[in-house]
Amino acid sequence: MFLAYASYMGFMVYQMDVKSAFLYGQIEEEVYVCQPLGFEDPDHPDKVLIRGKIDQTLFIKRQKGHILLVQIYVDDIIFGSTKKELCDEFEKLMKDKFQMSSMGELTFFLGLQVQQKKKGIFISQDKYVHEILRKYNYTDVKSASTLTDLEKPLVQDGDAADVDEHLYRSMIGSLMYLTASRPDIMFAVCACARFQVSPKTSHLLAVKRIFRYLKGKPSLGLWYSKDSPLELVAYTDSDYAGATQDRKSTTGGCQFLGNRLISWQCKKQTVVATSTTEAEYVAAASCCGQVLWIQNQLLDYGYNFMNTVIYIDNNSTICIIENPVQHSKTKHIEIRHHFIRDCNAKKLIQIAKIDTEQNVADLLTKGFDAGRF
Template identity: 35%
Template structure:
């Protein structure tokens, strides 16, 4: 360790500072650690991504090496084996590191590899959650939430344990990282964190019972012959019984694999179903722009417009119609934003029927292969490596 600025010159040999407070107790310690790590990576010739500041990459001709960090856990991957080995040596020299080998378990997410692709799930996380709530032997539920649930805050209703409710919902939110099938249900129950009631707690327990019957589900990433992007957007109109706001969601497919998804209640009340769909399209486009940016940085830019699929003809017509009128003047910013991206060739908005859209998503994106089935087909040879470091 070095002496504080202004005191360094007064230190004699064998003199030390007495540290009165641990480094991990300081509010600025994460910033200091990440700042030092960033400077080290830049010295090694890596660039920090502008789309995701936790991503560092380095190109050598057609080869690329990527490192992504979460606090002090790192994943290294890429096509440049020589650079990967060099980076590991440099990190071991400057930081205290542990090489955990091939990526198998990262932040509660299990990673399995086979000839068919990569399968990620949170099986152990679900089992731990079931054990915590004492529902290991519970009867599974067929769906995560009742159709047309109409959950809302009822005046005078019996309150649930607020601390327990918040803890369970927080775990479910993290679990949605590999389970898009519960994203909507978790989004609904998270709206009552400030004042949970018994009905809300029952909805949370139904999600947990659904997980009991689908423990082995997750997402499969297959190696396909293209890197085309597709986005599916949808929204319900006035579906929230408390404030009549709509809920919009989108799925993003890259190379035929599901990479991002979201289900979120809109911030304003929509006056028509077309308007709620319209705002959902705008959110889907922002995700496309982020994906375009990050793919361009790592050397795989999109070669054709992204197809954003919507099931509302009125919203599509408004996107393409340059005429201003009373029904669209209150969504003017979103309208011009969408129209601009259509004109510059960033996106296309074809119409797709609701039933076709759902079937397409299920067949292309959501991997439901059982954990044991993937485990029996494990392969070897993936260059992905996980590291853990300490400052």
């Protein structure tokens, strides 16, 4: 979200790192992130950064129509501003007060490669892809055009031979880390992750296919265009009873700022849905929760995106959400999923119909053939 905003505003993002000596140092003084009660300085209200209400690692400073954003993860700091002087002031202040090393323009952060260009920002993990291909000896294998074998769905496969569970879990863990920038592999990785307790040869073959796909597509990533408008939209979808071992459905959802993908979900539902509509409704409620979180997060950036459009490809689900009368046919749906109706009534969200072919969240709920993929 930070990088999506930076690409829209067109400012450069910089990085600083705390020197290790500071991590082991003892701090005798009390440390404040805002002016303590009784010590406010009315003449200098902008002396300190304001902490984000939702994201506690985000700090904001506004000054004469400009904004400085600082995102912190342990000892890594990235920051950017609509006014270059604010960045320079912040960097100088941090270096004066603490042992900091300036790393210039942001190029690598928490395993993500970041390329800042005039037309936008590109986020990828291709160096990491080459690392794991080398680690598991897949640098010379034949590549695959898709991630899943549609003719052989994953099942418990109790009669098949066991495989090394430590190797299997290690491979799954490596791929899970890669889903931070690769939503295209999300469904396949999550499907394979369900068999980590006692993996069989068929499950290992499925994981190997993901590595073969990565061999052919190592450099894909997320492109955040500068020209795209800043508007929040979301897509939600669900399969029906796709998990063969317990017949639960899979929720898929993704959220965009303009055409910038900032969040995506692929998760097996906790309930066994008794209809396609129920599975879609549960997925829509999950997507709604994520949208509300993003809306509140964006308030810190100074944007109000209430009445966000959520696209759904199931008419029955839309009818249940928009009709305030409790349908007799929805008694079996858990009450906690009905909060989406309340959000719709309060105009925090709005529901829109979309054709399945255009619903990008479909990618997060099932395997595709080469043409559709």
